[in-house]
Amino acid sequence: MLLSGYTNTVYRILIIDDDIQNIFVLEDILSPLGNIYFSESGSNAFALIDKIKPDVILLDIEMPDMDGWQVCRALKADPRYSDIPIIFITGHTEPEFERLALESGGVDFITKPFNASICCLRVHTQLQFRQQNHLIVKAKEELQQLVNQVPMLITYWDSSGNNLFSNDYSGNWFETLIGHIDGQHISTIFPPELSAAVLRHQKQTTSEPLKYIVTVKNQLGMSFYEVFQSKMKSAVGIDGYLVTLVDVSEVKHAKQALYSEKERLRVTLNSIGDAVIATDTRGLITFMNPIAERMTGWRIKDALHQKIETVMQLRDSNTRHTLLNPLYIALREQRIVAMALNSQLTARGGQVFAVEDSAAPIRNENGEVIGAIMVFHDVSEAMAMAMKMSHLANHDQLTDLPNRILLQDRLSVACSAAESFGNKAAALLVDIDHFKYLNDSLGHQLGDEMICLMAQRLRSLIPPSYTLARLGGDEFVILMSDAHSVEASSVLATKLVEAMHEPFVLAEQKFSVSVSIGISVFPNDAKDAEELMRHADVAMYRAKQEGRNRFSFFSHDLESSIRERHQLETCLRNAIIHDELFVHYQPKINLATNEIVGAEALVRLTDSEGLFISPNEFIPLAEETGLIIKLGKQVLYKACQEAKSWLNMGLNIPISVNVAVAQFADPHFANIIEKALHDYQLPAELLELEITETALMIDAADMQTKLYQLKSLGIKISIDDFGTGYSSLAYLKKFNVDVMKIDMSFVKDMLNNKHDYEIVKTIISLGQSMGLALIAEGVETNEQRQALLELDCLMGQGYLFSRPLSASDFNAFILQHKG
Known part of the structure; x- marks a missing residue:
């Protein structure tokens, strides 16, 4: 009998075939045997093989880039994959093909069309052989180890x-x-x-x-x-x-030495300066030395067999919450455990001690835990002194803010964290303009009061997670750790400059001051904490040279891009607030009859001069700033309103609206859709929501639930830009969608690029097999239109028919089309 025994193995079966239909057939046949993976190309299969480590490979012989013989020989020549059994699949039945398959290293041969039961048995046999070989090798290793060890x-x-x-x-x-x-x-x-x-x-x-x-x-x-x-x-x-x-010599010698050792231990524990308490595995006290008696206020005769938390009452010195005695953690995890910081022991008589030290499990000669021991001592005086010294060493005496030493440490930590997690850290060096003249005229005492008031105001303007430090004189530093964007530092600097317009009151007089701020961002401007501060200093002097009462970035290019982005964000916010977004509509056309079968709503934004801004610029910004939800809602309402106006004209034109991931994540999204349909009395079947395939894959289970809620309203769901993301067919078939849109990047070159043509063909075949309506995007020529029709794609949109049009132009296009 093998030592290892059988295990419940989930097999990984890889199918390499350029025919997607063959893959679907084999997936249905073999899915009871394990997890199915596939590749439509021999050359692309190697990366997948290295990733999933398949237990068996079904390999088609005839493929365009690498045939099955070449793939098989390459795998057998690689020691990492040479033991993976390969079963060839082909439509040929000649003995010569079977001979070549075996000579190349194949273990079996399956012919097309597939006989489901035979195919399943052949694959199952190879899987069993592979498992037996693994178990035999494992058993031999285990037996040898047993004898040797x-x-x-x-x-x-x-x-x-x-x-x-x-x-x-x-x-x-x-x-x-x-x-x-x-x-x-x-x-x-x-x-x-x-x-x-x-x-x-x-x-x-x-x-x-x-x-x-x-x-x-x-x-x-x-x-x-x-x-x-x-x-x-x-x-x-x-x-x-x-x-x-x-x-058993060690055991015998240990027993002989046990008595003398116990005696030495008793004398030691009773004479050391630390308190010692021992318990059994249930936390019941079995021993206390005299120091423990004094600190807890319990005599050993009273404490025996009491729970340790009864005798040793520990609390957090800050919150006064009861602490779990570390002795229980030592028992549970069977390791040495340090006492929590800021621990306080309250004695039986009410006296309080600040204590520290550790707990450890006690083991017998067999290594079994039979109890635990708690060793602690009074650190009240030492802790108070250490805290005072540490605070004085790391804080400014005048403002009690972190000083240069503590700031340098936090800068280093912030830069390391930003580098590890892909975030940013920013240093804002704040200098009071003309403070020297103010200090000389008021006197140093009032000057110090001004510094303290400035520290209070700065502290009130920043979140608790930021560090505010004083470097000395009139210079302060604000450290923004874990910042997700450079723009956050710009927003904070603007807020600080504007907040200084409020006068300070000193000696019953008002004094107006301004600040100059230099900003340096890690890793954009600096490679470490030292360089970050040096560049912030350079930026601060640049702000002074440019007129003071302002902030400046170390990087001119970065500052320019931030200002442009800020202007764009302001423009977008104003457009949303004042309902100034435009919605254009691009018609969807029946490629065979030239009828209008729908329209896609596309948002447009203009700048202060009335020039259109590319959606590629403001849509990502809307997603980053969270404005995409308000933007999407406004576009949805405008589109529903326009579709209702078409319906009143006697035109049944479905409208499709693009939906961002953040909108789907909104728990009230289904209610928003329902309200829009109700407000404009628009039939649900005239509304279609478009979402990208990549968004569908972010949280497939949650997305499936939300799609079900939306579908229950009667609307349609479309997968936009299909083929450009990472698709899982196993997930895709679970989503209850109605329409699949073929991305324009494939349609554009489908007549010039064989691969794009095959991708379009495959997407159409896949959509048809799933019962989905198909729409091709980016149709620009009649040749593309004809090719799509030949592939049974009946709907399309693109410049061949019309660019996106304003509402009035779209109405004119409808009338012209009808004519």
Whole structure:
């Protein structure tokens, strides 16, 4: 019987075939056997093989880039994959093909069309063979390890006391075991005391093990061996007896030393300066030394068998919440556990001690945890002094803000964290304009008061997670750690400059001051904390040179891009607030009849001069700033309103609206859709929502639930830009969608690029097999239109028919089209 035994294995089956229909057929046949993976190209399969480590590969022979023979030979030549069984699949039945398959390293041959039961049996057989091979190799390794590592001497002797077997090949137990000892008498191999004991007990030996202890004298003193002796018959039929030895010398010596050790331990625990409390595995006290009695206020006779939390009451010095005694953690996790910081011990009489130290499990000679020990001491005075010294060393004496030393440490931590998590860190160096003249005119005392008031105002303007430090004089630094964008530093700097317009009151007089701020961003401007501060200083002097009362970035390009982005964000916010977004409509056309079968709503934005801004610029910004939800809602309402106006004109034109991931994440999104349909009395079947395939895959389970809610309203769901993301067919078939849109990047070059043509063809075939309506985007020529019709794609949109049009132009287009 194999030591490892059988395990419940989930097999990984890889299908390499350029025909997607074959893949679907094989997936249905083989899915009961395990997880199915596939590749439509031989050359692309290698990366997938390295990733999933398949248990069996079904390989098509005839493929365009690499045929099956080439793929098979390449896999067999690679030691990493050479043991993976390969089954060839082909439509050929000639013996020559089967011979070539076996010569290339294949293990079996499946012909098309597939016989489901035979195909399944052939694959299952290879999977069983592979599992058996793994188990055999594993069992051999385990057996060898068992013999080599068993911590005892195993010997077998015939009835006359001659040796038949020993597992000690190197003389680890006795030097007399080295070399060829088969046939030698036990008295020449074992020490005299041991051999005499074995021979003496031979008459008493039965099939049940006889156990006894033998003491052997040696150069180091005394050794103790526990002997197990039993009668048995070997595989070749020789009667004899099995003798196994276990060296128990350490245990014996340990027991002999236990009494003296316990006495030394008792004296030590009673005389040390730390408090010691021991418990059993349930946390019941078994021992306390005199220091523990004094600090807890409990006598040992009263504390015995009490719960440790009753005797040793620990609380957090800040929150006063009761703390879990670390002794319980030491028992549960069987490791040394330090006491929580800021721990307080409340004695029985009410006295409070600040304590620290640790708890550790107590083990017996077998390594079993039999209890735990708590060692602690009073650190009240030391902690108070340490806290005071640490605070003075790291804080400014005038403002009590972090000083340069503490700031440098936090800058280093912030830069390291930003580098690790892909975030940013920003340093804002704030300098009071003309403070020297103010300080000289007011006097140093009022100047110090001004510094304190400035510190208070700055602290009130920043989140608690930011660090505000004083470098000295009139210079402050604000550290923005874990910033997700450079723009956040610009927003904060603007806020700080504007907040200084409020006068300060000193000696019942108002004084107006301004600040100059230099901003440096990691990793954009600096590679480390030191450079970050140096560049912030440069930027601050640039702000002073440009007129003070302002902020400046170290990078001119960055500052320029931030200002442009800020202008764009302002424009977008104003457009949303004042309902100034435009919606244009691009018609969807029946490619065969030239009828208008729908329209896609596309948002447009203009700048202050009335020029259109590209959606590629403001849509990503809307998503980043969270404005996409308000933008999407406004576009949805305008589109529903326009579709209702078409309906009033007697035109049944469905309208499709693009939906961002953030909108789907909104728990009230379904209610927003329902309200829009109700407000404009628009039939639900005239509204279609478009979402990208990549968005569908972010949280497939949650998306499936939300799609079901939306579908229950009666609207349609469309997958936009299909083929450009990472699609999982297993997930895709679970989504209840109605329309699949073929991305314009494939349609554009489908007549010039064979691969794009095949992708379009495959997407259409896939959509048809799933019962989805198909719309091709970016149709610009009649040749593309004709090619799509030949592939059974009946709908399209693009410049061949019309660009996106304003509402009035679209109405004119409808009338012209009808004419």
